[in-house]
Amino acid sequence: MASGAPLGVFDSGVGGLSILAQLRRELPHEDILYLGDTAHVPYGARPDEEIRALTDRAITALHRLGVKAVVNACNTSSAFSLDHLRSRFSIPIIGLVPAVKPAVQATRTGVVGVLATPGTLRGTLLADVIAQWADPAGVQVLKAVSTELVPLVEAGQAGSARTREVLRAILRPVADAGADQLVLGCTHYPFLAGSIHAEFGDQFTLVDSGAAVARHTRNTLDRAGLLHDQPTPGQTTYLVTGDPDAARPVIATLTAPSGHNGNKSTRAAPPLRIEPITT
């Protein structure tokens, strides 16, 4: 496999853009094919087997396009697919698991919350990291679940009144139990940071796995001799299984410098390359 081949990034929809932002910081020279399965999002409430099958179709599509590695930028998909994917494809597959370890290391109250989809909460990856890090440290992990938040982010409503209402209802018990760390166990949720802060102020430190996954991806590519050392900035192409025109404004908002981190940029953004794909 040539180091000049693109890196594949996959999510059920636009959530993986929160991981893409970190990958771009860590790997500015890589060409990236981002595949969002927007025709089938959300995955979170689907049966395990269906999540595995949809993921398989998406990664097969990226593999056919010649990617050198895949970042499975979806906690729900990772929870049911990593072993299967690694047995099927010889390229590196980097998966996600909610960032329980840093939250356990940082908590002062001994209580951490994990906000995730139903699929991620019932998968074994989360149970494994709780058993490995939280249980031995005597840290209590409180799970908060929603099937509504992912569709709200997909609809471009991360900051809406309805989103804040949902967050208020599901996170109030976690706040009342004294949690000081909140693990964002779904890649859509970093886009909710503004709404969570608006509702809960400084009650929680928000913890996600984006920066760690980006570092891990760089190390994985480096070890495999697959880092791209072209001098020019890498290109990003967005492939969506749903309607590209519907995805465009949401992708534009979530990838704009002001969309995620609150910084305003005066530079004009280059046009987005968004194309349809069938998986």
Ligand code: DGL
């Ligand atoms: N971004 C996905 C995750 O990290 C969302 C899953 C869904 O589609 O429900 O879990």
